[in-house]
Amino acid sequence: MTTSNAALRSWVEEVAKLTRPEAIHWCDGSDAEYKSLVESMLTSGDLVALNQDTYPECYLHRSDPSDVARVEHLTFVCTPDKADAGPNNNWMSPDEAHEQMDELYAGCMRGRTMYVIPYCMGPIDSPYARCGVELSDSPYVAANMKLMTRMGKPALERIEREGKFVRGLHSTGELDPDRRFIMHFPEELLIQSYGSGYGGNALLGKKCHALRIASWQARQEGWLAEHMLIVEIESPEGEKHFIAAAFPSACGKTNLAMLIPPESLSGWKVRTIGDDIAWLHLDEDGQLRAVNPESGYFGVVPGTNAKTNRNAFDMIRHDAIFTNVAVTADNEPWWEDKGEGEPATDWRGRPFKADSGPAAHPNSRFTVSAKQNPSYSPLADDPKGVPISAIVFGGRRRELAPLVYQARDWQHGVLVGASVASETTAAATGKVGVTRRDPMAMKPFCGYNYGDYWRHWLSFAEKSDKLPQVFHVNWFRRGPQGEFLWPGFGENLRVLRWIIDRCEGRSGAQETPIGHLPRAADLDLDGLEIASETIEQLLSVDPDSWQAEFAHLEEYLQEFGSRVPEGLQAELEKTAAALRG
Ligand code: OXD
Ligand code: MN
Numbered sequence: 001m002t003t004s005n006a007a008l009r010s011w012v013e014e015v016a017k018l019t020r021p022e023a024i025h026w027c028d029g030s031d032a033e034y035k036s037l038v039e040s041m042l043t044s045g046d047l048v049a050l051n052q053d054t055y056p057e058c059y060l061h062r063s064d065p066s067d068v069a070r071v072e073h074l075t076f077v078c079t080p081d082k083a084d085a086g087p088n089n090n091w092m093s094p095d096e097a098h099e100q101m102d103e104l105y106a107g108c109m110r111g112r113t114m115y116v117i118p119y120c121m122g123p124i125d126s127p128y129a130r131c132g133v134e135l136s137d138s139p140y141v142a143a144n145m146k147l148m149t150r151m152g153k154p155a156l157e158r159i160e161r162e163g164k165f166v167r168g169l170h171s172t173g174e175l176d177p178d179r180r181f182i183m184h185f186p187e188e189l190l191i192q193s194y195g196s197g198y199g200g201n202a203l204l205g206k207k208c209h210a211l212r213i214a215s216w217q218a219r220q221e222g223w224l225a226e227h228m229l230i231v232e233i234e235s236p237e238g239e240k241h242f243i244a245a246a247f248p249s250a251c252g253k254t255n256l257a258m259l260i261p262p263e264s265l266s267g268w269k270v271r272t273i274g275d276d277i278a279w280l281h282l283d284e285d286g287q288l289r290a291v292n293p294e295s296g297y298f299g300v301v302p303g304t305n306a307k308t309n310r311n312a313f314d315m316i317r318h319d320a321i322f323t324n325v326a327v328t329a330d331n332e333p334w335w336e337d338k339g340e341g342e343p344a345t346d347w348r349g350r351p352f353k354a355d356s357g358p359a360a361h362p363n364s365r366f367t368v369s370a371k372q373n374p375s376y377s378p379l380a381d382d383p384k385g386v387p388i389s390a391i392v393f394g395g396r397r398r399e400l401a402p403l404v405y406q407a408r409d410w411q412h413g414v415l416v417g418a419s420v421a422s423e424t425t426a427a428a429t430g431k432v433g434v435t436r437r438d439p440m441a442m443k444p445f446c447g448y449n450y451g452d453y454w455r456h457w458l459s460f461a462e463k464s465d466k467l468p469q470v471f472h473v474n475w476f477r478r479g480p481q482g483e484f485l486w487p488g489f490g491e492n493l494r495v496l497r498w499i500i501d502r503c504e505g506r507s508g509a510q511e512t513p514i515g516h517l518p519r520a521a522d523l524d525l526d527g528l529e530i531a532s533e534t535i536e537q538l539l540s541v542d543p544d545s546w547q548a549e550f551a552h553l554e555e556y557l558q559e560f561g562s563r564v565p566e567g568l569q570a571e572l573e574k575t576a577a578a579l580r581g
Contacts, residue, residue, distance in 0.1 A: 029152015
C-alpha cells in the first residue's frame with residue numbers, strides 16, 4: 001500500500017531514510033490486520049494472552065518499569081518564540097529540538113518494522129474532525145491506535161481528499177529515561193516522540209495531537225480542544241442534555257461519562273459520548289457543539305468494579321488490551337479494588353507479595369473500542385456533534401471547594417476554569433497527592449501560553465449569546481478522619497440534575513462570592529443516606545480559606561505577566577473584593 005498524497009509519501013521516505021526500518025507496513029485498520037498485530041506480539045512476548053475463556057481476546061502488555069506514565073518534565077512545546085509556549089510548558093527552540101531528535105532517530109528502527117498509521121480524530125465524515133499520520137516502530141502502538149481512533153483506509157482516503165494532516169513520529173528507542181522526549185512543533189503540525197511506549201507519550205493521536213497540537217489549531221481557527229468528557233443525560237420525560245466536564249487525569253472522567261443512575265433515579269438514562277477529550281465548536285446559530293475526537297478509551301484500571309463503574313467493568317471483559325495489571329492464578333487480569341479474585345503475579349510479572357507495593361500499577365490501563373461500552377451513545381458518531389448545555393470544571397480537593405457551584409456568567413466561568421487545582425495522581429510521573437494549579441485541567445496539555453488560552457476562552461462571549469452555563473464540582477471533599485463526604489459515582493447524577501435544572505432556569509440557589517450554590521433543599525437527596533451536617537459542610541463557603549485561595553491564584557496568574565487578559569484579571573478582582581465583603 002502507498003498513497004496518492006505526495007507530501008505523505010515523501011515524508012515516509014524521508015523518515016525511513018533517517019530511521020532505517022527493515023520493513024514498512026501501511027496500516028489499513030482492518031480486523032485481520034489487528035489480529036495479525038496481536039499474533040506477532042504474542043510471539044515476541046510484547047503481549048501475553050489472558051484467560052481466553054473468561055476474558056476472550058484480552059491481552060496483557062507489561063511495559064518497562066521506568067515507562068508507566070506521562071513524563072511532563074520531558075514533554076516540550078517548540079515554538080520559535082519561547083513566550084508563545086508560555087510558563088505552562090517546557091520549551092526548546094525548534095532548531096535545537098530537531099537536531100536532538102534527528103540524532104536520536106538516526107538508525108533507531110534498524111531491524112524493526114515501521115508502521116504507517118493514518119488516523120482520523122472525530123467522526124470520519126465530520127467537518128470538525130482532523131486527520132493525522134503516526135509513524136511508529138511499535139506494534140503495540142499500531143494495535144492501540146486501531147482501538148482508540150478511526151484508523152486505516154478511510155482516514156487515508158480523507159487525507160488524500162483534503163491534503164492536510166498532522167505528522168507524528170514515534171520510536172520506542174531504548175526506553176532509557178535519559179533518552180526520552182515528547183516534542184511538539186505546533187507551527188509545523190508535527191509531533192516527535194522518542195524513548196517511551198506509554199499511551200500518553202506514544203499514542204500520538206490522543207494527548208499530543210487531540211490536545212496539544214489541536215489546542216493551537218483551535219485558537220487559530222476559533223474553536224476549543226479540551227480535556228473533557230462528554231455525557232448525554234435523558235430525563236424520565238425524555239428531555240436530553242449534554243454536559244462537557246474537565247477534570248485532571250485520573251479524577252473520574254471515565255466514571256462520570258459512564259455513570260449508572262442510582263435506584264431512586266432509575267427513570268434517568270446516561271450515555272457516553274466521550275471520556276477524555278472534547279472538541280468544541282460554535283455552530284451557525286451560536287450553539288456550542290462537541291465531538292469526541294477519539295473512538296476508544298485508554299482508562300485507569302484500579303478502582304474499576306461492579307459498583308464504581310459497572311459499564312467499564314463489563315466492557316473490559318473481552319477484546320481489551322491491559323497494560324501493567326496483575327494476574328490471578330487463573331490468568332485473569334487483576335487490580336486493586338476489583339472486588340473479586342486475588343493476584344498471583346504483580347504488574348512486573350513477579351510473584352505477588354503483599355508487602356511489596358500494589359499488585360497492579362496505580363496507573364495501569366485498559367484500551368478498548370468505545371463501541372464495547374454498554375452506555376455508548378450512537379451520537380458519538382454524529383458528524384454535527386452534540387449541543388452542550390453546561391461546562392463543568394472540577395478537581396480532586398480534600399478541602400475548600402464545595403460539592404458544586406455555578407459561575408455568574410461566561411467571563412466568571414473562565415475564571416472558575418482558570419482556578420482549577422487538584423491533587424496530583426499516578427497518571428504522570430512525580431509525587432502523588434500534591435495540590436497543584438491545573439487550569440481547565442489542561443496544565444499538561446495546553447499547547448501554548450495559558451494567558452493566550454484564557455483570552456481565547458473569553459473571546460467566545462463576543463461570538464455567541466447562547467453559551468453554556470459554567471459550573472465547578474468537587475466529589476473529593478474529606479472529613480476530619482479523611483473520609484469522603486460525598487458518596488460519588490452514581491450519586492453524582494443528583495448534582496448533574498441540579499446543573500441541568502439551573503440551565504433550564506428551574507432550580508434555586510444561593511448567591512455567594514464564589515458563585516451560585518444550591519441549598520440542601522435545591523438538591524434531590526431522596527433515598528440518599530447522608531447527614532444534614534455533611535450536606536451543610538459540602539455546600540459551605542469559608543471566606544477566609546477562599547481569600548487565601550484567591551491570593552494564591554493571583555500569585556499564580558502573575559507568572560503569565562502581561563499575557564493574562566484584562567477580563568480575567570477584572571473577574572479575579574471582583575470575586576476577591578466580594579470575598580473581603
Ligand atoms: C489520560 C491522562 O491518559 O489524562 O487520559 O493522563
Ligand atoms: Mn486524560
